[in-house]
Amino acid sequence: MEEFLRRDEHEKLYLKLYEILKMKIEKGEWTVGIQIPTEEQLCKNYDVSRATVRNAISELVREGYLKRIQGKGTFVVKKVTPRESITINLKDIMKEHGTFLHKSVS
Amino acid sequence: MEEFLRRDEHEKLYLKLYEILKMKIEKGEWTVGIQIPTEEQLCKNYDVSRATVRNAISELVREGYLKRIQGKGTFVVKKVTPRESITINLKDIMKEHGTFLHKSVS
Amino acid sequence: MEEFLRRDEHEKLYLKLYEILKMKIEKGEWTVGIQIPTEEQLCKNYDVSRATVRNAISELVREGYLKRIQGKGTFVVKKVTPRESITINLKDIMKEHGTFLHKSVS
Amino acid sequence: MEEFLRRDEHEKLYLKLYEILKMKIEKGEWTVGIQIPTEEQLCKNYDVSRATVRNAISELVREGYLKRIQGKGTFVVKKVTPRESITINLKDIMKEHGTFLHKSVS
DNA sequence: GTGGTCTAGACCACG
DNA sequence: GTGGTCTAGACCACT
Numbered sequence: 001m002e003e004f005l006r007r008d009e010h011e012k013l014y015l016k017l018y019e020i021l022k023m024k025i026e027k028g029e030w031t032v033g034i035q036i037p038t039e040e041q042l043c044k045n046y047d048v049s050r051a052t053v054r055n056a057i058s059e060l061v062r063e064g065y066l067k068r069i070q071g072k073g074t075f076v077v078k079k080v081t082p083r084e085s086i087t088i089n090l091k092d093i094m095k096e097h098g099t100f101l102h103k104s105v106s
Numbered sequence: 107m108e109e110f111l112r113r114d115e116h117e118k119l120y121l122k123l124y125e126i127l128k129m130k131i132e133k134g135e136w137t138v139g140i141q142i143p144t145e146e147q148l149c150k151n152y153d154v155s156r157a158t159v160r161n162a163i164s165e166l167v168r169e170g171y172l173k174r175i176q177g178k179g180t181f182v183v184k185k186v187t188p189r190e191s192i193t194i195n196l197k198d199i200m201k202e203h204g205t206f207l208h209k210s211v212s
Numbered sequence: 213m214e215e216f217l218r219r220d221e222h223e224k225l226y227l228k229l230y231e232i233l234k235m236k237i238e239k240g241e242w243t244v245g246i247q248i249p250t251e252e253q254l255c256k257n258y259d260v261s262r263a264t265v266r267n268a269i270s271e272l273v274r275e276g277y278l279k280r281i282q283g284k285g286t287f288v289v290k291k292v293t294p295r296e297s298i299t300i301n302l303k304d305i306m307k308e309h310g311t312f313l314h315k316s317v318s
Numbered sequence: 319m320e321e322f323l324r325r326d327e328h329e330k331l332y333l334k335l336y337e338i339l340k341m342k343i344e345k346g347e348w349t350v351g352i353q354i355p356t357e358e359q360l361c362k363n364y365d366v367s368r369a370t371v372r373n374a375i376s377e378l379v380r381e382g383y384l385k386r387i388q389g390k391g392t393f394v395v396k397k398v399t400p401r402e403s404i405t406i407n408l409k410d411i412m413k414e415h416g417t418f419l420h421k422s423v424s
Numbered sequence: 425g426t427g428g429t430c431t432a433g434a435c436c437a438c439g
Numbered sequence: 440g441t442g443g444t445c446t447a448g449a450c451c452a453c454t
Contacts, residue, residue, distance in 0.1 A: 010451095010452095012428090012429065012430095013429075013430070014429075014430085038440085038441065038442080039441080039442065040440090040441085040442095048430080048431090049177070049430060049431045049432065049433095050431090050432085050433085051429080051430060051431075051432090052429080052430065052431085054442090054443090055429080055430090068441095068442060068443090069438090069439090069441085069442075070437065070438050070439080070441070070442045070443060071437070071438035071439035071440080071441050071442065071443095072438085072439060072440095072441060072442080073440095073441060073442075074441090074442075141449095144448080144449060144450080145449085145450065146448090146449085146450095149425090155425075156425060156426095157425090160450090160451090174449095174450065174451090175430095175431085175449085175450080176429070176430050176431075176449070176450045176451065177429075177430035177431035177432080177448085177449050177450065178430085178431060178432090178448095178449060178450080179448090179449055179450075180449090180450080247434095250433080250434060250435080251434085251435065252433090252434085252435095255440090261440075262440060262441095263440090266435090266436090280434095280435060280436090281434085281435080281445095281446085282434070282435045282436065282444070282445050282446075283367070283433085283434055283435065283444075283445035283446035283447080284433095284434060284435080284445085284446060284447090285433090285434055285435075286434090286435080328436095328437095330443090330444065330445095331444075331445070332444075332445085356425085356426065356427080357426080357427065358425090358426085358427095366445080366446090367445060367446045367447065367448095368446090368447085368448085369444080369445065369446075369447090370444080370445065370446085372427090372428090373444080373445090386426095386427060386428090387426085387427075387453095387454090388426070388427045388428060388452065388453055388454080389425080389426050389427065389428095389452070389453035389454040390425095390426060390427080390453085390454060391425095391426060391427075392426090392427075
């Protein structure tokens with residue numbers, strides 16, 4: 001509900017969500033230690049399936065920003081520093097998924 | 107299974123399939139709102155490759171008759187009115203998408 | 213929604229639900245082969261926790277009336293014959309699973 | 319068809335499949351460079367869903383034994399040496415998934 | 425015709 | 440009542 005996830009571009013949905021969630025950590029909306037919304041809730045907020053949500057979160061877990069604890073929730077464990085933000089991370093993503101982000105973000 | 111798609115003529119396969127599918131909408135066999143068979147199924151039914159099926163469907167999507175939704179299926183969204191029939195339509199297409207149809211069609 | 217599950221009595225909640233579900237099979241409301249409502253749905257219908265629902269279903273699975281298939285659902289696999297009715301059955305359960313039912317049932 | 323994947327034990331299906339596939343590499347049935355069966359085929363062979371197959375393969379990709387190439391297939395890129403086999407790997411798995419494999423394998 | 429993403433929705437394991 | 444696994448089956452991107 002809060003944000004928007006446009007389907008039109010030829011960009012992967014789960015990567016769009018990944019960027020949004022990462023931004024929340026970088027901007028300080030989600031600080032280290034807090035529990036983020038449940039997967040179910042994120043499904044509703046962004047109107048995507050749970051697989052898409054899990055895919056986005058998994059990437060952030062792989063990078064060490066989030067930690068999942070079964071039965072409890074998903075938590076922020078590392079801050080995203082602005083400089084190691086999007087542009088830099090794109091390289092990691094591109095390594096794994098090939099080029100596809102032609103994006104900017106000031 | 108149902109139909110047959112002969113390769114012999116010097117006509118593009120996907121255009122033959124395109125005509126068949128369009129006819130189904132025009133004849134009312136496929137009405138607005140219904141989900142058409144999956145790409146996989148169409149491959150089997152007409153014994154053609156995935157690319158051929160997607161090419162045919164893509165044309166119908168471009169013309170606004172079908173709509174694809176990833177993870178869900180392909181749906182009929184507009185009726186084909188009889189008068190804008192096959193032969194005529196191909197001309198329209200060629201006009202609009204000159205680069206798309208590399209010619210042909212007897 | 214349909215039924216009500218009062219917490220007041222000194223009876224285990226999951227046993228009340230167990231009785232209700234068993235009755236549905238006995239009465240023929242749920243016949244062999246059908247899929248019963250999801251655990252999630254039962255939680256809502258009777259306003260109980262997931263654990264309560266799973267406890268009740270587990271007992272019916274143990275007795276051979278229901279079968280759970282991950283990713284698919286829970287199904288009725290054996291009819292409850294009227295004569296092996298509730299009160300009697302609880303005794304049987306207690307005999308077989310002494311440690312399972314920690315007692316009670318007025 | 320070839321193997322068997324018993325559902326009964328409380329072990330994750332995708333890990334059972336993971337072990338089977340890994341064994342094929344270790345035993346030399348699948349050698350470096352060859353293309354393994356398609357995901358679709360593995361679904362049929364072991365009667366599991368594609369998600370389960372992908373989960374099993376993903377683990378082997380993470381460990382560097384397999385490599386997926388979109389549009390082409392999945393290939394063996396590193397041999398499983400017997401000594402770094404199951405027992406040792408279990409540590410990695412246990413780190414990620416907690417204890418659950420009580421397994422042996424000579 | 426392969427692997428990649430996505431949907432929808434179920435039960436499972438753990439707090 | 441959360442995250443974890445699983446099913447079933449669709450379209451997408453690429454070769």
